[in-house]
Amino acid sequence: GQQVMQIPQYQHVQEGEDFTTYCNSSTTLSNIQWYKQRPGGHPVFLIQLVKSGEVKKQKRLTFQFGEAKKNSSLHITATQTTDVGTYFCAGPGGGYNKLIFGAGTRLAVHP
Amino acid sequence: NAGVTQTPKFQVLKTGQSMTLQCAQDMNHNSMYWYRQDPGMGLRLIYYSASEGTTDKGEVPNGYNVSRLNKREFSLRLESAAPSQTSVYFCASSYRNVWETQYFGPGTRLLVL
Numbered sequence: 442g443q444q445v446m447q448i449p450q451y452q453h454v455q456e457g458e459d460f461t462t463y464c465n466s467s468t469t470l471s472n473i474q475w476y477k478q479r480p481g482g483h484p485v486f487l488i489q490l491v492k493s494g495e496v497k498k499q500k501r502l503t504f505q506f507g508e509a510k511k512n513s514s515l516h517i518t519a520t521q522t523t524d525v526g527t528y529f530c531a532g533p534g535g536g537y538n539k540l541i542f543g544a545g546t547r548l549a550v551h552p
Numbered sequence: 553n554a555g556v557t558q559t560p561k562f563q564v565l566k567t568g569q570s571m572t573l574q575c576a577q578d579m580n581h582n583s584m585y586w587y588r589q590d591p592g593m594g595l596r597l598i599y600y601s602a603s604e605g606t607t608d609k610g611e612v613p614n615g616y617n618v619s620r621l622n623k624r625e626f627s628l629r630l631e632s633a634a635p636s637q638t639s640v641y642f643c644a645s646s647y648r649n650v651w652e653t654q655y656f657g658p659g660t661r662l663l664v665l
Contacts, residue, residue, distance in 0.1 A: 450592065472651060483642055483656040484595065529594060533650045539610060540585075540650040544594040 443468050443534035447543035455551050460517040462546035464530035471533055473506055473513045474540070479526040487515075487528075520550045554578055556657035558643050564663045565633045573628040573660050575643030583646045584626035585654065586610075586618060588639040595642065601626055602649070633664045 444467045454460050464473065472491045476484040488497055490506035490513060497504045503516045517524055527545040534541040556577045565571055577584065582603050587595040597610030601620040615637060617629045626645075630637060643657040
């Protein structure tokens, strides 16, 4: 079945350093969504990308959708302690109303 | 606007016991979902409901049943709990389908001994 893979599983950075997480799908995606989950919290929607090659920015966060619509990335510039959490990518798959989540990348930021 | 609410927040069960996890949303969403989250495995879909009166299996439905009681409420039932069902359970909703933002509840942490 369809798989969505994320790397790395875990990354720790010094505050101020940049961070990137990558998401790869075994099949072409109609769209990809990114969620953030703070420790002990629930996933919160960040953004959705739909078009091939799309790039969207939210302040220090930059999201990209690959040309083949099979991969995506999230880049955080100059991380802050508020960026701590797990970042998930997710894409529709396995049916009309099913979202397949990657395993997530856990980000730790050391002050 | 409470968004998506879940009860209980925490639960400890013994193997073989049953329980129902409750979920409600006040956003007039048509679609609702139940996920489980285990360490290192992301979120896995248990069941979903595209509209009132319909339910469908997700990736990991075995050992669970669901009821879409009305448009607002979607419950998850464990008939005979097993230690493998120890997990954090999240309910989510979206307006129509997975092309749209999913809004998650705060989660239920379940421990099965």
